[in-house]
Amino acid sequence: MTLAFAILIIFFSTLALTFVLVKAAPKLQLIAMPGDHRLHQRATPMVGGIAIYLGLMLGLVLVDGSFARLLPSLLLMCVVGLLDDRYKLPSWCRFIAQGIAAYLVIVLCNIQLVDLGLLFNSNDRVLLNPYWSIGLTVFACIGVINAINMSDGLDGLAGGLVFIVLLALLFMGHPSAGLILIALSSVAGFLFWNIRLGRDAASVFMGDAGSTMLGLLIASLLIQFSQAERGMYSVTALWLLALPLIDAVAVLIVRPLRGRSPFSADRMHYHHQLLDRGWSVNTVLVVSCSLQLLFISIGILLLHFRVAEHVQLYAFLMLFCAYLGRLYRFSKSVISEAETIK
Numbered sequence: 001m002t003l004a005f006a007i008l009i010i011f012f013s014t015l016a017l018t019f020v021l022v023k024a025a026p027k028l029q030l031i032a033m034p035g036d037h038r039l040h041q042r043a044t045p046m047v048g049g050i051a052i053y054l055g056l057m058l059g060l061v062l063v064d065g066s067f068a069r070l071l072p073s074l075l076l077m078c079v080v081g082l083l084d085d086r087y088k089l090p091s092w093c094r095f096i097a098q099g100i101a102a103y104l105v106i107v108l109c110n111i112q113l114v115d116l117g118l119l120f121n122s123n124d125r126v127l128l129n130p131y132w133s134i135g136l137t138v139f140a141c142i143g144v145i146n147a148i149n150m151s152d153g154l155d156g157l158a159g160g161l162v163f164i165v166l167l168a169l170l171f172m173g174h175p176s177a178g179l180i181l182i183a184l185s186s187v188a189g190f191l192f193w194n195i196r197l198g199r200d201a202a203s204v205f206m207g208d209a210g211s212t213m214l215g216l217l218i219a220s221l222l223i224q225f226s227q228a229e230r231g232m233y234s235v236t237a238l239w240l241l242a243l244p245l246i247d248a249v250a251v252l253i254v255r256p257l258r259g260r261s262p263f264s265a266d267r268m269h270y271h272h273q274l275l276d277r278g279w280s281v282n283t284v285l286v287v288s289c290s291l292q293l294l295f296i297s298i299g300i301l302l303l304h305f306r307v308a309e310h311v312q313l314y315a316f317l318m319l320f321c322a323y324l325g326r327l328y329r330f331s332k333s334v335i336s337e338a339e340t341i342k
Helices: 003-028 048-062 068-087 091-109 130-150 157-171 177-194 207-227 236-240 242-257 270-276 281-304 309-341
Strands: 115-117
Touching: 003 048, 003 177, 048 068, 048 177, 048 207, 068 091, 068 207, 091 130, 091 207, 130 157, 130 207, 130 242, 157 177, 157 207, 157 236, 157 242, 157 281, 177 207, 207 236, 236 242, 236 281, 236 309, 242 281, 242 309, 270 281
Parallel strands: none
Antiparallel strands: none
């Protein structure tokens, strides 16, 4: 079986599995109901994450079995995400599960941050001892998981951003090309039903099962590539994930500054802001993916021309601070509007 044929099988299998799971969603009680901060107008199945995971398992057999050790961690995220979709787990429970999944990645796959590179100047490499290595790896994984999860607020957005990052890693020569191709085909099979093409709303959501699982997958791939002998700088990972990462961290900082829980529901995310300006869902999706492509292009060019790592870090932090300041000013009107509605 050729690689191209195997990839097509995974794509169509994920597409078909998503369709079947949509029909089973009411019995599984995995339905997202409209209301509160949700943007959709009708009950929508949240089974995309299951289909994507099954697609990855199929790829394990058809294309590349080398990532089998990663599946338990992804399965843990998928199962906990399903429970969260069904029962709304408390945030501390989700964080514990994410930490355990990240630790499993370290233990089972030997993927962890050890060398951060010349992060603060051009002379001294930042090398981590075993304890700091484990702690920072777990912290980084949890951060990426929640950045992808928080971007899942618009039809096609989380899946689209993940798809673009996977394409970028494949283009850059990531050593786990087989896994990336499998993930691309699985996510594409889901996006067929999730993007508003030929329909007025998504037919299915990936749910927390999908967004947290894909977040862990992306985190693992980024860490692995940053530690590879001929890989990328650690700071390049920030540019590859710039849009969801900047938005998530800024929102988590601004909410407490405005006297709210960092995990409270509101409309501070950039996609909410654009929708509230009257932009259509597909327009916001195209603009968001274009911005993400721009940031990725910047990261790849900075890596290609070997711009000093600490210069890249400071440039990224300046971009983040600019967005943080703008969001803080904007958040005043969001909080006022929410209090008025109450």
